[in-house]
Amino acid sequence: MNLRYVFKELTHQKRRTVISVLGLSIGIALFVILNALSLAYHEAARAPLKEVGADITVQRPGNVPQELAGAVFPCSAVTIDEEEIEDIKAIPGIRGMGKAVLLWIFDPNRAWIVLGIEQNNPVGPSILKNFITAGCYLETGKPEVLVETAYARQFGIRLGDHVNVAGRSYPVVGLIDASHASKIAVANLYLPLAEVQSIAAASKNLQSVSPFAGGDANLLFIRADQDRITTVAASVKAILGGKATVATPESFLKLLGSLFALSDKFTLAASIIAMIIAILIAFKTMAGNVAERAREIGVMKAVGWTHRNVTMQLLAESVIQGFAAGLLGLLIAQAAAVALGFMTVNIPIPWEMSPTPHFLPGGGDPLFKTLRLPVHIPWSLAAFALLLSVIIGGLTGALLGRHISKIKPSEVLRHE
Amino acid sequence: MNNKSDILVGIDLAKTYGELAVVKGVSLAIREGEFVSLVGKSGCGKTTLLSILSGLEHPTRGQAFLNGKEITGASEDELALFRRENVGFIFQSFNLIPTLSAWENVALPLFPIQMSEAERRRRATELLDQMELAHRLEHLPAALSGGEKQRVAIARALINHPKIVFADEPTGNLDTATGDAIMAILNGLHRKQGMTILMVTHESELAKTADRVLHMQDGEVLS
Numbered sequence: 104m105n106l107r108y109v110f111k112e113l114t115h116q117k118r119r120t121v122i123s124v125l126g127l128s129i130g131i132a133l134f135v136i137l138n139a140l141s142l143a144y145h146e147a148a149r150a151p152l153k154e155v156g157a158d159i160t161v162q163r164p165g166n167v168p169q170e171l172a173g174a175v176f177p178c179s180a181v182t183i184d185e186e187e188i189e190d191i192k193a194i195p196g197i198r199g200m201g202k203a204v205l206l207w208i209f210d211p212n213r214a215w216i217v218l219g220i221e222q223n224n225p226v227g228p229s230i231l232k233n234f235i236t237a238g239c240y241l242e243t244g245k246p247e248v249l250v251e252t253a254y255a256r257q258f259g260i261r262l263g264d265h266v267n268v269a270g271r272s273y274p275v276v277g278l279i280d281a282s283h284a285s286k287i288a289v290a291n292l293y294l295p296l297a298e299v300q301s302i303a304a305a306s307k308n309l310q311s312v313s314p315f316a317g318g319d320a321n322l323l324f325i326r327a328d329q330d331r332i333t334t335v336a337a338s339v340k341a342i343l344g345g346k347a348t349v350a351t352p353e354s355f356l357k358l359l360g361s362l363f364a365l366s367d368k369f370t371l372a373a374s375i376i377a378m379i380i381a382i383l384i385a386f387k388t389m390a391g392n393v394a395e396r397a398r399e400i401g402v403m404k405a406v407g408w409t410h411r412n413v414t415m416q417l418l419a420e421s422v423i424q425g426f427a428a429g430l431l432g433l434l435i436a437q438a439a440a441v442a443l444g445f446m447t448v449n450i451p452i453p454w455e456m457s458p459t460p461h462f463l464p465g466g467g468d469p470l471f472k473t474l475r476l477p478v479h480i481p482w483s484l485a486a487f488a489l490l491l492s493v494i495i496g497g498l499t500g501a502l503l504g505r506h507i508s509k510i511k512p513s514e515v516l517r518h519e
Numbered sequence: 520m521n522n523k524s525d526i527l528v529g530i531d532l533a534k535t536y537g538e539l540a541v542v543k544g545v546s547l548a549i550r551e552g553e554f555v556s557l558v559g560k561s562g563c564g565k566t567t568l569l570s571i572l573s574g575l576e577h578p579t580r581g582q583a584f585l586n587g588k589e590i591t592g593a594s595e596d597e598l599a600l601f602r603r604e605n606v607g608f609i610f611q612s613f614n615l616i617p618t619l620s621a622w623e624n625v626a627l628p629l630f631p632i633q634m635s636e637a638e639r640r641r642r643a644t645e646l647l648d649q650m651e652l653a654h655r656l657e658h659l660p661a662a663l664s665g666g667e668k669q670r671v672a673i674a675r676a677l678i679n680h681p682k683i684v685f686a687d688e689p690t691g692n693l694d695t696a697t698g699d700a701i702m703a704i705l706n707g708l709h710r711k712q713g714m715t716i717l718m719v720t721h722e723s724e725l726a727k728t729a730d731r732v733l734h735m736q737d738g739e740v741l742s
């Protein structure tokens with residue numbers, strides 16, 4: 104192999120080189136962008152749960168009392184008892200768990216959506232501390248309340264005011280803007296978990312349909328090993344029963360409905376098709392190029408190049424073309440990724456995960472988490488695509504080189 | 520081999536393509552330092568005979584010895600290596616690589632050999648200087664005249680210090696004046712450097728400049 108000759112051949116035969124490189128690069132770009140899109144949909148599907156600091160959320164549907172008065176559970180989230188919570192905690196693959204209690208509280212003059220949260224548990228709605236717009240976050244051990252900003256504005260609630268909830272008075276220590284967060288853990292009031300558990304336990308109305316003790320909850324947030332999310336979700340269902348609502352990135356992905364989101368098999372099939380097209384283009388153009396050079400190869404062999412010398416020379420040329428095509432393909436894919444990044448995607452939030460009662464204004468409206476499609480090309484994908492391109496180039500070159508180098512110089516030089 | 524001074528020997532060489540016999544039982548010997556012309560009409564089999572004698576083609580029958588080695592039974596790669604070390608070729612249509620400069624074309628037989636680029640360039644430059652092409656080192660074939668191309672081809676044939684040069688119609692694509700100049704170079708190589716040359720031509724006048732003329736007709740060497 105002579106690199107000077109390789110370089111000269113590729114630079115002087117620009118048309119040949121450009122067609123080969125461009126053909127292969129389009130296939131590589133298609134491969135990369137298809138996979139980047141698939142990854143983007145997967146990442147988008149994680150967003151609603153990520154924003155509540157979890158990989159999985161768990162709730163259990165049940166009944167609403169006949170009379171909506173005092174503290175009640177939404178029909179989509181009734182008691183998960185302490186024993187069940189401990190069983191779930193023991194499932195292999197779980198890295199952390201948070202719990203919460205979501206209540207609808209119907210006081211004589213007002214209805215509240217109240218969420219009891221573990222203030223300092225990094226798994227779960229405590230992540231909302233990042234959205235404090237005024238005042239401070241809940242202090243451990245103190246019966247304080249955070250009020251959602253829009254709700255506070257609507258009802259004229261200010262910092263330092265006291266709100267009366269289920270007959271108890273709480274000082275407002277902070278305002279929280281949950282509009283940027285997921286729709287899942289949105290409430291009007293955020294109280295320490297123990298306070299809300301106590302309110303729930305004391306509610307006869309609630310106890311009549313769903314017995315609730317001090318250590319129970321009705322919302323669980325689970326962080327799990329990424330490769331075990333599906334099995335953890337299945338184990339949770341096994342503990343709580345088939346009717347439990349276990350939300351995972353996969354379940355959101357199914358709601359998205361996109362082909363990319365629906366099936367990894369689709370992405371795989373489309374990628375394979377893209378690569379087959381790339382290989383065919385590369386093979387056809389390189390085969391044409393090599394055939395054009397039959398006479399040149401005859402001369403090389405006449406002056407003493409062996410079969411291996413010729414093959415290695417053509418192999419080097421095609422590997423370099425493969426590398427160049429890989430780089431160009433990545434550039435094209437990056438440009439496409441930037442363009443696709445302007446697309447927005449609406450992730451439907453299932454009605455049972457919405458905390459707003461369906462009979463209140465806006466409660467029946469379909470909910471969406473809207474976000475820009477997070478299309479980016481991971482280094483691992485880029486490296487794989489580049490390697491793939493070099494391998495395709497190399498294999499093509501080796502095959503063609505092996506074939507053409509068998510040519511007999513006397514056959515191609517015969518015309519004289 | 521019949522004689523120690525014979526560098527090239529062919530014994531009962533024959534080549535057929537299907538039913539067509541192109542070379543019919545040719546035997547010949549060329550001594551070291553001899554300039555031999557093989558002359559004959561187009562299609563008489565002289566290029567095929569040259570291909571067999573130079574190891575570019577296997578005969579259907581017979582044996583060929585070049586520099587003491589039987590080449591007729593060798594594999595393609597063995598022949599390639601043998602040609603690299605023992606044989607130089609000059610073709611009618613020059614057969615230069617269009618993407619390589621003049622000096623790189625001359626150095627083409629050296630590319631597969633472990634050798635510094637500086638050494639390759641030095642040897643090519645020296646030969647191109649002998650061919651009065653020192654000013655054309657970096658030019659691509661497309662920028663050279665026919666005579667210049669053939670002089671580059673001659674330099675390429677000499678780069679590996681061959682034992683014998685095979686020239687197939689070396690002036691066939693050149694005008695008379697340029698052809699004469701090329702023949703002068705070949706004669707100079709033969710006279711001054713004692714180079715063994717086997718030249719195929721269909722022009723009797725050119726053939727006469729050689730030490731010996733072999734006439735070929737219908738696949739047979741007549742004299």
